[in-house]
Amino acid sequence: MRIITLHVDGLEQAVKNGLYQWLSSADVDVVAIQNLKAKEYQLSDDVLYPEGFNAYFFDAAEDNYSGVAILTRDVPKAIMTGLAHAEWDMQGRFIQADFDHVSVASVLFPTIDEHNTLEDKLEFQQVFLEHLQKTRRKRREFIFCGNFEAAHKTVDIQDWKNAQDTPGFMPEERAWFDQIFGPVEFTDAFREANFGENQFTWWPDEESQRRDQSGWRIDYQICTPGVRQYVVEARIEKAPQFGKHAAVMIEYEFDEEI
Incomplete structure (x- = not known):
């Protein structure tokens, strides 16, 4: 089971920039997307019905803000x-999409902006x-994917x-990470599956992304x-770019169908 999580700066624009074409060639089973705007x-x-996927959305009440989606090859239960x-x-x-034995979710943590403070x-x-x-x-397993808006360890920034x-x-x-882990x-x-350094998923600006500087790993x-035990591969896909975040791809090799 190959899962990608990706924070976009607006889903419509990301699709116009080739997101769905890229996903079709990535041989991915589930895609967790954040910040639909x-x-x-x-x-x-074209956005609602990606070829080869079942798409599910959860909107924010406010226009042009937040929102999450999950795309699945198989129809979830x-x-x-x-x-x-x-x-x-x-x-x-x-x-969250529930399958037979595992649930996969897309989550977007709040950033500090005009809507939310650090306390929020x-x-x-x-x-x-x-x-x-x-x-x-x-009595089931869970995988939570998304932009957690924070880095855990010094190696992650x-x-x-x-x-x-x-x-x-x-x-x-x-x-907080210390608690959940x-x-x-x-x-x-x-x-x-990936112990490498400089494994970052977000950069403050496009220039720093090109130089691979000022990176943070905040997408998990x-x-x-x-x-x-079923994690067999993990990598960060810096290209193509659909915003300031890179996609995180992880493959899980389960013994049986989920």
Whole structure:
């Protein structure tokens, strides 16, 4: 099962720039997309119906803001939207596809902007932590994909010494990762198969992306313990570009159909 997660700067524009053509040639099974910047009814048929995929969307209430989607080759058994938290669900931040034995979700953490403060972002971390804790009590496996808007370790950010007081790398944000990869027992799937340095998924500007400088790894796939052993490949796809984020591709080689 090959899964890609990708934060775009607007889905309509990404599709115009060749996103769906690239996905068709990537031999991918599930695609988690974040930051649609459009409501489903505003999307053209070319975006709503990608060839070879079933597409599902969860909008933000506000125009030109947030939103997540998930594309699947196989028809899922169920689609779940939202985290049962009205404030965050109005921002369209979570969608999940359930298959026989595993669920795959697309999640978009809030950035600090005119909509959300650092305190809001930390609140979302807590809400999502509680959601992860609930999933550990269920009899299925989970893979959560998306832009987590924070880097965990010093290896995940180019200039970490000067970023320790910067949102996205603050101690309280990094402590959240310590919780989910520690007591909650989730796994950073990318690091199960890729231990390389300079593995970044986001750059502040296009110029730094070309130079491979000022990079951050803030796009993740995290999975429950039962999935960990099936991670066989993980890489970051810097090209083609559909915004300031690169796609993260991870392949899971399950023993049986999911």
